[in-house]
Amino acid sequence: MAVGGVTGTNGKTTTAFLLHHLLNHAHRRCGLLGTVVYDVGGDLKPATHTTPESLELQGLLSEMRDRGCVAVAMEVSSHAIDQHRTHGVPFAAAVFTNLSQDHLDYHGTMEEYFKAKSKLFSSTAASRSGKLVINVDDIWGRRLVDAHKEHPGLVTYGLGVAADYRAVNPRYDLTGTSFELEHKGRSLLVRIPQIGQFNVYNSLAALAAAHGMGCNLRDTVKAMQSSPQIPGRMERVTPDNHSFHVFVDYAHTPDGLVNALSTARALRPERIITVFGCGGDRDRLKRPLMARAVEEHSDISILTSDNPRTEDPQAIMDDARKGFTRSAHALIADRKEAIHTAIKGAREGDIVVIAGKGHEPYQDVQGVKHPFDDRRVARQLVDIEIRIKGEKRLEARQRRDDRQ
Incomplete structure (x- = not known):
């Protein structure tokens, strides 16, 4: 062969x-x-x-x-x-x-x-x-x-x-x-x-x-x-007509993050909101470099947990946050909460990039792989936000009708 x-x-x-x-x-x-x-x-x-x-x-x-x-x-x-x-x-x-x-x-x-x-x-x-x-x-x-x-x-x-x-x-x-x-x-x-x-x-x-x-x-x-969509490689998880777009990418190195975020910037969004973390039991020296790369290429940075493996997620985040030079970032250890915060805060024309795990359907914590797929979680949270905003628009319309 x-x-x-x-x-x-x-x-x-x-x-x-x-x-x-x-x-x-x-x-x-x-x-x-x-x-x-x-x-x-x-x-x-x-x-x-x-x-x-x-x-x-x-x-x-x-x-x-x-x-x-x-x-x-x-x-x-x-x-x-x-x-x-x-x-x-x-x-x-x-x-x-x-x-x-x-x-x-x-x-x-x-x-x-x-x-x-x-x-x-x-x-x-x-x-x-x-x-x-x-x-x-x-x-x-x-x-x-x-x-x-x-x-x-x-x-x-x-x-x-x-x-x-x-x-x-x-x-x-x-x-x-x-x-x-x-x-x-x-x-x-x-x-x-x-x-x-x-x-x-x-x-x-x-x-x-x-x-x-x-x-x-x-x-x-x-x-x-x-050619096929490569799973978890700048994979768009929002529909074409959505007011903002969410991408999931496997980027887990400083250079990979720069590539992903430069790609997002080339699409001319209003803002880029990035959710990222650093893997445990891996090269600790790259952690602050990853934070610096995200800060330089994003408008809003949210540092969270990736696959902590046998390390303490907070200790990993403490290593990474040393790379931030500005105060305009958030630290949210719970990855689902971090993704939800990014999606709730996204406005029309924004791009949300969820980086680090890409195609992986799990989160590795203390040797146990818990089911967690960034793409599935993001789609669910986007659907929830669409439903909530739809209900709010309906309530506002009903209030206007009542006044009339």
Whole structure:
């Protein structure tokens, strides 16, 4: 099977989903392994890890082969690379999205984090036929490009003029994004149902990888129009005609938050209200950086609990709040209450971003996973607010009629 591996701090899930979609569209039955779900030739299984442990991974690949898959799109985490979970998997294409601060509780330094990621490209480059698909706009990506500039399968993507797959003139609205793809003198119009500049990068990565794995470029560009909504990735949970909009996103790093909130800002809202938290038993150094990112890119910041795991939620919030420089923020440990506060306070034209957990249907507290889905909770609270406002309008109308 031709395996496309996607690594990087942000964008792995979306890029893998898009690559899976493009390969399937090209009639190359494709499996999917990643953070959200495992698609084993049409049989969907709950994901246990972003990249499964080695024995589980080989078992899943075997099932895919037996079900007729000829290709696989998979997320490859730095933990998986460092722990040799993907050892022996011959990657037809390795994709690098970006690198920013995360997992330093495991790797210790950014340099070690980068070294772990770079091993995927060294192993793929060992095969002269392997494709290296690298974001040349990212500083760490440029280091990878320099390290493999003699490799015949190296291709780059980005917004700059040096990229082999380049996006120009991007346009964003609530229904999606469009841009012109320039590649080897050709220009093709790309339309995707996802929003935001970071999804321009994700779609470029998927297009370049699919093309490198043998798909026709024009056909893959056309197929992007029907690509799926990625669960919990800037997923809109309010109807089109609602007075304000609520998005749920998995952003749980400083850079991921900047990307999500910059996407929201590009839609020109009246205000951005952000609900976010920091995960327990993870890199503590990024917590104040996350608060600073939210404060800089939001009008109202609400810090709450994410997945505290074995830590005290209040202690996590105390770490994060050190990143705030202004007093215009709220601390609400109860996540449902925090989301409700944001929705109750939203006015016409506002955007509410609920960040951190994305597609996750649970909240991990002291080793127990309690049912909690940001998307479901937000929809319920929006419906309640719609009903309350409707009842108030009806009461006001009845009072006017009584006076008349």
